[in-house]
């Protein structure tokens with residue numbers, strides 16, 4: 679023990695630009711509780727999303743993102759499946775449709791947010 683009294687929080691460094699973005703969103707959403715508590719909730723919710731996805735589709739895993747595409751590994755198909763964001767709609771290139779297990783998986787993934795910049799000019 680370091681002799682300090684615990685307040686129930688662990689400190690984790692966050693890059694300034696990310697912290698500023700978090701504070702801005704905290705303000706936009708008019709969150710009534712502290713940024714610390716809100717960030718803890720956000721992190722926990724993301725972990726819970728991963729837990730949910732492991733139960734919902736244990737044979738699918740996230741592999742990466744490139745520009746407007748998400749890459750998912752589907753063990754049942756034994757291949758990588760591409761989900762692309764186009765005109766504000768997700769589309770599965772393997773199933774050739776916008777409503778399938780891969781789309782459902784992608785919609786829950788926190789990494790989906792990485793694609794948002796490719797839909798902004800279409801809103």
Ligand SMILES: [Zn+2]
Nearest residue numbers: 770773778780
């Ligand atoms: Zn699909």
